[in-house]
C-alpha cells in the first residue's frame with residue numbers, strides 16, 4: 357500500500373530522528389519523561405519497557421503489531437496533555453455518547469454521558485462502598501466524575517504517562533481518587549481487592565489484551581464487573597481496502613495505538629479463563645455528534661500551534677489523527693465502537 361507505507365516510513369524516521377542529535381527540533385519537548393525518569397509518581401509501579409511485549413491475539417494481521425510502538429505511548433500522552441485540554445477542560449479524553457434530548461453542540465454533557473454509561477454497567481449506584489480501578493485514566497477526569505457522583509466509593513486511576521499523573525494531581529480537588537503512574541499489565545493491587553474496573557478507550561493501546569485482562573481479573577472480587585469501551589476492527593485488516601488501511605493506520609499510528617483490536621477476537625477474551633462476557637453492544641453512531649467536534653477544534657488548535665511555533669512531533673501526530681477520525685468513523689463496515697462488559701467468575 358503506497359500511501360500507508362510512506363506514512364509508516366515517515367513515522368519511523370521521525371521516531372529515530374528524535375533520538376538523533378542532528379535533529380534537535382524533532383526532539384520531544386517532554387523527552388525527560390522517557391527512559392529512567394519514567395518513574396512511579398504516587399507509590400505505584402514502574403512502567404517497564406521489557407514487559408511491554410507483543411501477543412498475537414489483538415488482530416489477525418501481524419503487519420499491524422509492533423512492540424516498539426508501545427514504548428511511545430507515554431511520550432505521546434506526555435506531549436499532548438495541553439492539546440487534550442482543548443477537547444475537555446474537565447479532563448475527559450474519550451468520545452461523548454449522545455442520547456435524545458442531549459444538545460449535540462455541547463461536548464461536556466455527551467462526554468459525561470459516556471462516563472455514566474460505564475458507571476451504570478459497573479452497577480456503581482448499587483454499591484454502598486468499594487474500590488474501582490480506572491485503567492488507562494488519562495488525566496483522571498472520569499474517576500473524578502465517578503467520585504463526585506458516588507462519593508462513598510474509592511477510585512484508583514492509573515496511566516502510563518507521568519505527565520498525565522502530574523496534570524491529574526493539579527486538577528484534583530477533594531475527590532476520593534488515588535493516581536498511579538504504571539502499566540496496567542501489572543497492577544499494584546491485591547488479589548480480589550477491587551469491586552469493579554474499567555478501560556475507557558485505553559485497552560486499544562495494548563498488544564497483550566488477554567494479559568491485561570487476566571491481571572485486572574486477578575484483582576477483582578468474584579462477581580465484580582470489568583467494562584471496556586473502544587473502537588474495534590469489524591473484520592481482519594487484510595480483508596479491507598487499501599484506502600481503509602491507510603485511514604485506520606494513520607489514526608492508530610498517530611495516536612500511539614499499535615492497531616485497533618478485532619471485535620471477533622475481543623468477544624473471545626476471557627482474561628485467562630477468569631472472565632465471562634455478559635453484555636456487548638455497538639454504539640458507534642452515538643459518538644458521531646461528539647466526533648464532529650474534532651473537525652473545527654483541530655483546525656483552531658492547528659492555527660494556534662502554528663502561531664506559537666512550538667509544535668512537537670507527537671502534537672502533529674495527534675492533530676493528524678484527530679482529523680482522520682471522522683473518515684474512520686464513516687467506515688461503519690470495517691470499524692465500530694463497542695462496549696464489552698465482563699464478570700469475574
Ligand SMILES: C[S@@+](CC[C@H](N)C(=O)[O-])C[C@H]1O[C@@H](n2cnc3c(N)ncnc32)[C@H](O)[C@@H]1O
Pocket residue numbers: 429430433447448449450491492493494495497498514515516517520538539540541555556557558561562
Ligand atoms: C485515550 S486515553 C483515555 C483516557 C481516559 N480513560 C479517558 O477516557 O479520559 C488512553 C489512556 O490509556 C493510557 N494507557 C495506555 N497504555 C497503558 C498501559 N499499558 N498502562 C496504563 N495506562 C495506559 C494512556 O496513558 C492514556 O491515559
